[in-house]
Amino acid sequence: MDAAEFRRRGKEMVDYVADYLENIEKRQVYPDVEPGYLRSLIPEEAPEEAESYEDVFKDIERVIMPGVTHWHSPYFYAYFPTANSFPAMLADMLCGAIGCIGFSWAASPACTELETVMLDWLGKMLKLPEDFLAGTEGRGGGVIQGTASEATLIALLAARSKIVKLIQADHPDRSETHIISKLVAYSSDQFCATLGTTPSCAFDCVTELGPICNAEKIWMHIDAAYAGSAFICPEFRPLLNGIEFADSFNFNPHKWLLVNFDCSAMWVKNRSDIIGAFKMEPLYLKHDHQESGNHSHWQIPLGRRFRSLKIWFVFRMYGLKGLQAYIRKHVGLAKEFESLVRADQRFEISADVVLGLVCFRLKGSNELNETLLKRINNARKIHLVPCQLAGKFVLRFAVCARTTESRHVQEAWCHISHLASELLQELPH
Amino acid sequence: MDAAEFRRRGKEMVDYVADYLENIEKRQVYPDVEPGYLRSLIPEEAPEEAESYEDVFKDIERVIMPGVTHWHSPYFYAYFPTANSFPAMLADMLCGAIGCIGFSWAASPACTELETVMLDWLGKMLKLPEDFLAGTEGRGGGVIQGTASEATLIALLAARSKIVKLIQADHPDRSETHIISKLVAYSSDQFCATLGTTPSCAFDCVTELGPICNAEKIWMHIDAAYAGSAFICPEFRPLLNGIEFADSFNFNPHKWLLVNFDCSAMWVKNRSDIIGAFKMEPLYLKHDHQESGNHSHWQIPLGRRFRSLKIWFVFRMYGLKGLQAYIRKHVGLAKEFESLVRADQRFEISADVVLGLVCFRLKGSNELNETLLKRINNARKIHLVPCQLAGKFVLRFAVCARTTESRHVQEAWCHISHLASELLQELPH
Numbered sequence: 001m002d003a004a005e006f007r008r009r010g011k012e013m014v015d016y017v018a019d020y021l022e023n024i025e026k027r028q029v030y031p032d033v034e035p036g037y038l039r040s041l042i043p044e045e046a047p048e049e050a051e052s053y054e055d056v057f058k059d060i061e062r063v064i065m066p067g068v069t070h071w072h073s074p075y076f077y078a079y080f081p082t083a084n085s086f087p088a089m090l091a092d093m094l095c096g097a098i099g100c101i102g103f104s105w106a107a108s109p110a111c112t113e114l115e116t117v118m119l120d121w122l123g124k125m126l127k128l129p130e131d132f133l134a135g136t137e138g139r140g141g142g143v144i145q146g147t148a149s150e151a152t153l154i155a156l157l158a159a160r161s162k163i164v165k166l167i168q169a170d171h172p173d174r175s176e177t178h179i180i181s182k183l184v185a186y187s188s189d190q191f192c193a194t195l196g197t198t199p200s201c202a203f204d205c206v207t208e209l210g211p212i213c214n215a216e217k218i219w220m221h222i223d224a225a226y227a228g229s230a231f232i233c234p235e236f237r238p239l240l241n242g243i244e245f246a247d248s249f250n251f252n253p254h255k256w257l258l259v260n261f262d263c264s265a266m267w268v269k270n271r272s273d274i275i276g277a278f279k280m281e282p283l284y285l286k287h288d289h290q291e292s293g294n295h296s297h298w299q300i301p302l303g304r305r306f307r308s309l310k311i312w313f314v315f316r317m318y319g320l321k322g323l324q325a326y327i328r329k330h331v332g333l334a335k336e337f338e339s340l341v342r343a344d345q346r347f348e349i350s351a352d353v354v355l356g357l358v359c360f361r362l363k364g365s366n367e368l369n370e371t372l373l374k375r376i377n378n379a380r381k382i383h384l385v386p387c388q389l390a391g392k393f394v395l396r397f398a399v400c401a402r403t404t405e406s407r408h409v410q411e412a413w414c415h416i417s418h419l420a421s422e423l424l425q426e427l428p429h
Numbered sequence: 430m431d432a433a434e435f436r437r438r439g440k441e442m443v444d445y446v447a448d449y450l451e452n453i454e455k456r457q458v459y460p461d462v463e464p465g466y467l468r469s470l471i472p473e474e475a476p477e478e479a480e481s482y483e484d485v486f487k488d489i490e491r492v493i494m495p496g497v498t499h500w501h502s503p504y505f506y507a508y509f510p511t512a513n514s515f516p517a518m519l520a521d522m523l524c525g526a527i528g529c530i531g532f533s534w535a536a537s538p539a540c541t542e543l544e545t546v547m548l549d550w551l552g553k554m555l556k557l558p559e560d561f562l563a564g565t566e567g568r569g570g571g572v573i574q575g576t577a578s579e580a581t582l583i584a585l586l587a588a589r590s591k592i593v594k595l596i597q598a599d600h601p602d603r604s605e606t607h608i609i610s611k612l613v614a615y616s617s618d619q620f621c622a623t624l625g626t627t628p629s630c631a632f633d634c635v636t637e638l639g640p641i642c643n644a645e646k647i648w649m650h651i652d653a654a655y656a657g658s659a660f661i662c663p664e665f666r667p668l669l670n671g672i673e674f675a676d677s678f679n680f681n682p683h684k685w686l687l688v689n690f691d692c693s694a695m696w697v698k699n700r701s702d703i704i705g706a707f708k709m710e711p712l713y714l715k716h717d718h719q720e721s722g723n724h725s726h727w728q729i730p731l732g733r734r735f736r737s738l739k740i741w742f743v744f745r746m747y748g749l750k751g752l753q754a755y756i757r758k759h760v761g762l763a764k765e766f767e768s769l770v771r772a773d774q775r776f777e778i779s780a781d782v783v784l785g786l787v788c789f790r791l792k793g794s795n796e797l798n799e800t801l802l803k804r805i806n807n808a809r810k811i812h813l814v815p816c817q818l819a820g821k822f823v824l825r826f827a828v829c830a831r832t833t834e835s836r837h838v839q840e841a842w843c844h845i846s847h848l849a850s851e852l853l854q855e856l857p858h
Contacts, residue, residue: 001515001516003451004447006447006518006519007444010447010518011440013519013522014435017522017525018436018439021432021526031538035534035538037542038538038542038546039542042546044549046745046748047744047745048748048750049748050747050748050751056741056742056745063539063543064539066539067539068527069529069537071528071529071530079530082530084525085430087485090438090442093446094445094446096513096518096689097446097513097518098449098493099500099512100499100511109497110493110495110496111496113464113467113468114467121474121475124475147730147732149729149730149731198713260525260528261530262730283816283822284627284628284814284815284825285814286815289463300576300578300579301576301579302576303511303683305690312485316485317479317480317482317485318479319475319478320475320476321477387712388712
């Protein structure tokens with residue numbers, strides 16, 4: 001395929017993408033396929049000879065779409081949202097074309113520099129303490145990781161590297177292995193200090209945890225993977241109070257801030273802590289501007305894509321106000337669903353509804369709720385996943401898609417309520 | 430931006446991308462900017478109000494392009510290639526639109542299943558031993574990691590988890606911490622067993638290492654990040670001999686197999702080894718087809734994009750023959766450059782030219798070669814990086830771009846040769 005054919009096929013794909021997203025609610029949100037469905041639909045080996053684009057393109061509907069769970073359908077209420085916006089998709093096209101591997105400043109200065117500045121923009125939107133910003137002379141700064149899991153791992157490794165150095169400064173006779181074998185990591189059953197847990201969007205009290213960590217020289221990492229996006233709204237910013245005690249912080253704009261996956265934003269107060277844990281510099285990566293930010297020292301992978309383009313496009317095309325309105329709309333829809341649940345005496349709300357997630361259940365046994373969830377998902381009209389809260393089987397209703405409106409939430413509730421009625425009528429009185 | 434505007438802007442972006450790649454050789458391969466150039470070109474904070482797309486679009490040339498190192502220019506010979514092809518970009522557009530987070534089979538069956546089948550396709554192209562394939566009943570299988578570093582880390586963790594279980598089976602009294610503190614990892618100065626090192630594309634003798642590892646129950650991981658793509662050609666496949674002794678293997682189609690970054694292919698003989706090290710299953714990730722491949726158990730991140738689409742598009746639109754022709758062309762260009770160097774008595778070849786990398790230097794001091802490289806890169810006509818081989822400062826000429834032709838290689842050599850002449854004339858006789 002040459003550039004001329006790409007012009008033609010690329011434009012067809014733009015239309016396909018627009019059609020897909022415009023009409024997504026007509027597709028069944030959860031697929032009907034059984035495990036192994038795909039292998040039988042395609043050859044066992046790659047073709048020897050090139051195939052035509054037409055043949056590839058028509059297989060999207062034949063092979064792929066029947067097995068897709070449509071995360072961007074307004075009938076998708078499972079897990080947590082994953083971001084999807086047109087500006088982010090345009091930026092990703094540009095990212096693919098530039099195709100630089102930004103492991104050092106020299107490998108593509110724009111890639112490293114835009115990322116640093118975008119993480120400053122985002123840090124200011126969240127009103128992070130100044131310590132976390134790079135600015136022109138700051139000691140802190142941000143970096144894009146792939147996922148929150150990676151950010152947490154990086155924080156752990158940085159914390160370990162820092163404390164080993166501290167202890168060795170006082171006790172030069174102790175080996176690294178010996179020190180590491182004595183280290184302890186504290187966590188809740190959701191792991192690190194979490195603002196907005198996955199099961200129920202619960203918040204750890206970091207204003208209490210923080211001073212203890214600081215006094216005891218414990219590295220505090222805060223993960224706000226889902227909830228973090230909401231902190232751009234002044235009314236939700238208090239949920240981030242205590243951040244000033246943290247050493248590192250991350251959240252996922254790829255969840256709820258309209259920046260397509262993957263984009264997990266991570267900040268540290270002292271970037272030397274994190275760089276110290278990872279720095280590795282063979283000659284082929286050395287260049288004249290060695291101190292100008294080598295983000296590969298902030299992460300496990302060496303290579304990295306030009307992901308900050310997505311942030312730049314999205315923030316500029318929505319503006320802070322547009323992004324705030326988006327968050328508020330989703331929270332509003334969750335509150336609307338909460339009211340519907342509360343108005344039905346058969347149901348109970350299982351956790352405070354703080355942001356876009358509603359945890360709810362039928363008053364009754366876990367088995368009853370498991371059956372209800374099974375019927376909801378088997379009906380394929382909407383898609384939910386459960387969680388376990390204090391031994392109880394709970395249904396999670398997460399407002400996910402960019403195009404979810406009040407009518408979808410109302411429709412989802414009618415559907416759930418109807419299935420619940422059917423189920424309860426079947427029970428022996 | 431709504432779907433209607435995306436249709437228009439997306440098509441403009443397709444043209445911009447096609448223009449960029451068609452005319453890339455007219456752009457200076459390495460940028461002129463100094464560190465910090467970008468911060469002064471854009472505002473210090475994200476805008477409150479939405480901006481127009483026109484304003485964002487025109488900033489690509491004003492803000493971004495002046496700071497881009499053009500990895501896909503035929504004058505780029507630095508590091509190793511990073512893949513860039515039109516079919517992969519089309520697939521990435523689709524991947525962005527579907528935007529599923531394929532951490533489990535249920536989260537999007539097509540995402541998990543196509544990945545498994547594509548890794549089987551690719552494994553067959555490399556003639557990997559049957560053990561590494563998933564098939565319908567195999568115990569092995571492949572997965573896409575982001576980078577080779579991640580694949581290596583996963584292999585280390587899987588190896589650790591496996592040996593701890595083995596030792597605990599014989600010695601139930603020994604704690605995991607105690608066992609781990611006694612473990613040893615063997616590596617060369619390029620880390621694990623490597624086929625095609627980064628400095629010089631050297632090959633470890635895995636047919637010698639392998640039997641020792643097997644006899645001593647040492648997990649053998651082989652990394653062929655760059656060279657692996659070449660193994661699809663029968664004439665280069667012998668370089669992979671010994672793979673039958675390995676427990677895990679990875680290479681990067683995103684380097685040399687026309688699949689855009691990120692796409693590092695990793696296979697294991699026993700997928701239970703790797704899954705055992707990572708399995709983590711909260712209720713919200715459980716589903717009815719739990720055993721149908723949850724790739725999040727194969728990696729550090731939980732989330733994952735639909736990256737196998739890129740492989741599917743590229744393999745079908747090039748065909749195996751097209752991909753082989755691409756590899757052979759690059760190797761041919763490297764051999765052509767090698768001949769030019771060998772024909773010039775002032776230069777020497779510093780390592781066997783096996784694939785697309787030529788390591789060479791002026792006969793003389795390291796300082797002389799450092800000066801030559803500095804002049805080459807300062808002239809900005811081509812871009813190279815150095816390496817160190819047995820204490821010698823060596824220049825690396827890696828054939829990188831998809832559009833590199835003989836004329837570019839000839840031109841690059843004329844340029845290097847000319848700069849060398851200038852430099853040598855300046856020296857005192």
